[in-house]
Amino acid sequence: MADPRHRATLFRYVRGVCLALLCVITSLFAVATVRTFSLDVNAGLHLARWEETKRVGFDVSQRQREEMLENFKEAVRIPTVSHSPTDINTTALLAFGRLLRKAFPTVFASSLVQHEVVADYSHLFWVQGSQPDLVPYMLLAHIDVVPASESDGWDAPPFSAKEIDNFIYGRGTLDDKECVMGILQALEYLLLKGYKPRRGFYIGLGHDEEVSGLNGAVNTVRLLKQRNVQLSFLLDEGLLVIDGVMKGLDGPAALLGVSEKGSATVKLSVTTAPGHSSMPPRESSIGILAAAVKRLEDNPMPIMFGQGPERGTFEHLAHKFILPLRFLASNLWLFAPIVGRLLALKQDTNAFARTTTAVTMFNGGVKVNVLPSVAEAYVNLRIHSAQSLQEVMDLIDSTVGDQRVRVELLDGFDPLPISSYSETSFGFQILKKSILDVFPQVTVAPGICVANTDSRHYKDLAADIYRFAPIWAKAGDAQRIHGINERISKKNYEDMVGFYFTLIQNCDIKKLPESHSGVHEF
Numbered sequence: 001m002a003d004p005r006h007r008a009t010l011f012r013y014v015r016g017v018c019l020a021l022l023c024v025i026t027s028l029f030a031v032a033t034v035r036t037f038s039l040d041v042n043a044g045l046h047l048a049r050w051e052e053t054k055r056v057g058f059d060v061s062q063r064q065r066e067e068m069l070e071n072f073k074e075a076v077r078i079p080t081v082s083h084s085p086t087d088i089n090t091t092a093l094l095a096f097g098r099l100l101r102k103a104f105p106t107v108f109a110s111s112l113v114q115h116e117v118v119a120d121y122s123h124l125f126w127v128q129g130s131q132p133d134l135v136p137y138m139l140l141a142h143i144d145v146v147p148a149s150e151s152d153g154w155d156a157p158p159f160s161a162k163e164i165d166n167f168i169y170g171r172g173t174l175d176d177k178e179c180v181m182g183i184l185q186a187l188e189y190l191l192l193k194g195y196k197p198r199r200g201f202y203i204g205l206g207h208d209e210e211v212s213g214l215n216g217a218v219n220t221v222r223l224l225k226q227r228n229v230q231l232s233f234l235l236d237e238g239l240l241v242i243d244g245v246m247k248g249l250d251g252p253a254a255l256l257g258v259s260e261k262g263s264a265t266v267k268l269s270v271t272t273a274p275g276h277s278s279m280p281p282r283e284s285s286i287g288i289l290a291a292a293v294k295r296l297e298d299n300p301m302p303i304m305f306g307q308g309p310e311r312g313t314f315e316h317l318a319h320k321f322i323l324p325l326r327f328l329a330s331n332l333w334l335f336a337p338i339v340g341r342l343l344a345l346k347q348d349t350n351a352f353a354r355t356t357t358a359v360t361m362f363n364g365g366v367k368v369n370v371l372p373s374v375a376e377a378y379v380n381l382r383i384h385s386a387q388s389l390q391e392v393m394d395l396i397d398s399t400v401g402d403q404r405v406r407v408e409l410l411d412g413f414d415p416l417p418i419s420s421y422s423e424t425s426f427g428f429q430i431l432k433k434s435i436l437d438v439f440p441q442v443t444v445a446p447g448i449c450v451a452n453t454d455s456r457h458y459k460d461l462a463a464d465i466y467r468f469a470p471i472w473a474k475a476g477d478a479q480r481i482h483g484i485n486e487r488i489s490k491k492n493y494e495d496m497v498g499f500y501f502t503l504i505q506n507c508d509i510k511k512l513p514e515s516h517s518g519v520h521e522f
């Protein structure tokens, strides 16, 4: 037994350590609690201090309301379907060009607007501003849609634009004809009311976004580069307003996409000697490949939650989460690893926590009694903002860990740069104000797009690219995009037009009002 004096010292030592730990934990808890109830990164710019640029009110007559809905329905009825880069409906795309001219006569006749057709079916508009020293911005949207078939279970034919309970049904009502028509309709009404922008802007309408934009967007970018165009910011489709979609979030939130995940399509293949199934080797090409694929699924990419713009999403929305989520979201400095693990548990939130791995095709064998000489599998990965394509490829190689499996990158790109979303970010704050002008009840937050848009081709033209459309999405609505029963409410479409009407005028300010960070008024 030890000397009692020794024991007393040891006891005092242990007690000291425990007290110190307790102090640390208590103060962490205190800081976390204070943050939970005071943090509001949204406090931001005083809306009242904005230079007034809204000279034209959005008051449409009943006749105009009907006219804009009819224009939109006509757009939905034209089946501008893209199946693949070489299989697009050129007849429909040409018809769409004719519809634009018919629906927006003032836009096409105005001396302020220059219109040109790019790559045969895409459209580029330049709307001249009265103050050439103001750096122009750009609005993007796309004309083409993914295929749709009534037999998949639609409540209305997908190219009918049929109205059911004040919703207009049809492929493209959420992706992306509501933006195409919304932008031009807003411009049509502004010009009709005699509006002359101070800041010039471009409108780009691509015709092959759904099959990668390699004709429409890429050629438009080439033209703009030849003309040395630089943009103050660019707005494309992407994220939307979510209402009752995120569990634990109190009230609607507008998510402005500030980046897109990267992408990689990887082919795995195993080649073995062919032969008769009566004398098989111990391992077949299919077996070797199946084991490699299983290893990839069993060893997902590391959780990187908190290292990309998803951190900004949680921090901006923190004060809108219910307890105890609010406690976690307000204190990512402490809880990011826990939140990341929680998000990774579910299929729909896992995509925000890490690079995702999806095995999409697996082929091998042609005959029941022949050993297949080749087996191949395709894996599609969407890369988290904090990882690079190269890092992902290295991880795949080490996880597969079998020389007999050939790993080939078919195509891929790094995650897109992260656009600014601070109080001094012109594009972000203009968009935020425009969203709040139309939907005062929402909380605006930066977000990350897990899919890709045409805007990724524009990254040399604009440092700040935002992906957002003022679509009001409730639970289940996101599944309608590229799915069945895609639809938009008539009210929502009117709000879309109102949003662009407001945005174009808000962009006329010369600079943002003074930010008041440092003198935070909670």
Ligand SMILES: *[C@@H]1O[C@H](CO)[C@@H](O)[C@H](O)[C@H]1NC(C)=O
Pocket (backbone or CB within 6 Å): 078, 079, 081, 089, 091, 092, 093, 095
């Ligand atoms: C292409 O669009 C036209 C309408 O512009 C339509 O009549 C035709 O059926 C479409 N073609 C295909 C293959 O869907």
Ligand SMILES: [Zn+2]
Pocket (backbone or CB within 6 Å): 142, 175, 176, 209, 237
């Ligand atoms: Zn789209």
